[in-house]
Amino acid sequence: MIVAYGVANLLQSIAASRTTMHHTLDPGLLVRLLGHRIYLYGIGCQVLGFFLALVARRDLPLFLVQASVAAGLGVTAVLGVVVLKWQLPKSEILLLAALVLGIGGLVMAAEPAPSRPLDLIGKISLVLALLIIAGLGFFAVRIKGAPGSVVLGALSGLGFACAAVAARPLASSHSIFEFVSSPLLYLVIAHSLSAQLLLGLAMQRGSTNAAVAAMDAAGAVPAAVVGLLLLGDRIRPGLTWLAALGFLVTLGSVIALTRYAEPQARTDSAPDLAAEDAAPAAPSDVVSHRRPAANTRPVRPVVNGHTPLMDLPTREYPALSETSGR
Template identity: 30%
Template sequence: MLIGLLTAVAASICYGTGSVLQAVGSRRAARENPAAAGVTAHGGPNLTSTAKAAMTWEFILGTVLDFVGFGLGALAARLLPLFLSQTVISANLVITAVLSVKMLGIRLSRKEWASIATVCVSLVLLATAAGHEGSGHTDRATHWWLLAVTLLIIVGGTVAVRFLGARAAILAGLLSGLGFGALGVGVRVLDGVDPFDPVTLLTDPALYAIVVAGAGGMYLHTIALQIGSVNGATAALVVGETVLPGAIGVLWLNDASRPGFAWLAVTGFVLAVAGAVAVAWFGKHGAPAGQPEPEPAPALVP
């Protein structure tokens, strides 16, 4: 349990730092290449602006941290109940909020700080209440369903976000969270890991659900960072990657709380989601990535 918690916390730090660095890269690309920072007919960023953002050193470093966070998060998903591992990882919201103050010049309101504090308290409650994780063994048909749902979320979500344009920041964050949540479920049920069997691993649809969810989730999160508040987008991501995987873990994979602590687990889970929703709501009017903001600290931008 302790190793799993430490792994989830480390993943949270990587994800939170990566999100802010990616936002810094998106903003710098928009400032240095105003002609390339174009939008679609619906007001969303076009593929050129997204590619320009992805070529900045901050965005690349943030992406590397995301991959490290992915590895740590995958390990945590196999060591802890999903409702705990996904919620602890989702605490990257706190890291994102704190770093955005320094690196993006964003000022958080008292309501946002109170919401972040609520998330922190909820994590303590969840860690206290968490019990054993379920087996993770499921029949192959469910793995195909996971792949199908993941494709629907990512492909359908990408089309919807492109259509809605600048109005889709929170939706893009939520869909990216659902993608990362599907990734966590896929890691948990993946066959051929223990004991290691490469044939079983490569023929498991859950493996390809993980690939689609990871790549698609990262793309949608990039879009959310470009067109909306970094804290609002990350908070929406938190909801997506916490609620559904947590419910699946309990209802499908037999995750459980400690005997007599179910009420505490439910309380912590509800508070975590409520706090994240509040941050998304209060932060949704933050300046989008393409709009002028105070320059990041000189030491962080070459």
């Protein structure tokens, strides 16, 4: 699950950074993202991670599963260094090591147990939470830059936390019919889709680390509290201190990673890759071996502040002229 979510974060962030910027809570963003093959690969990894997490939630407490989801950020960072040449400072490497230790402490402290059923009040609360998160997202989408990335990522985390709360008792269903007919299944789908939309908007406004860290930090705490209070999550006797320490170290490491997150370099006028994939390349899009003209400059796509490892073709765009009035 950790590896699947880490790969999904990386692939989806690349697709989001190459899609036209959205300044409204437009579900059409998901449609445009689905036009990118790389985003579909990311969705595939996320679906795999979701089902693995669902199996884990059948017996494992939410404070362990949700904190483990946060560890996917470490996989994303490592893949970014290897594939996209991201630059990680030594402090961030130490935080990734602390993240691993925190997860290890949670694994040792968690006691497997089936979930308690969620009553009618709990289900109604999840419906109200969906409406509240959507309303806050309507206003938060107007925030630009890294702050917008963090706020939208946090709202996305709350959505995924609600989905996790609904999924824990849902995973204890005794038959396929009980699973499909349960309203919890449709609450999981609704919260997951809205959270996915908010995460896509967050990744457009800042770095992958900032968006995902805010999502994980905001999603882990509410789910852990609800699991311990209402769903029957258990801690091994005498290891409450280890569970608390592991949870704090994990969340602290994830939150601290946002300090080193650099905004992605992009402009609102950047071409939408969905349109480019659908239309044949124009003559100007063909790789040229001629020397650039005097009034042109080469432009390379940038992901997370760094040029991808692959040697992508350059394009020649007319440079802005002070005398032309453009």
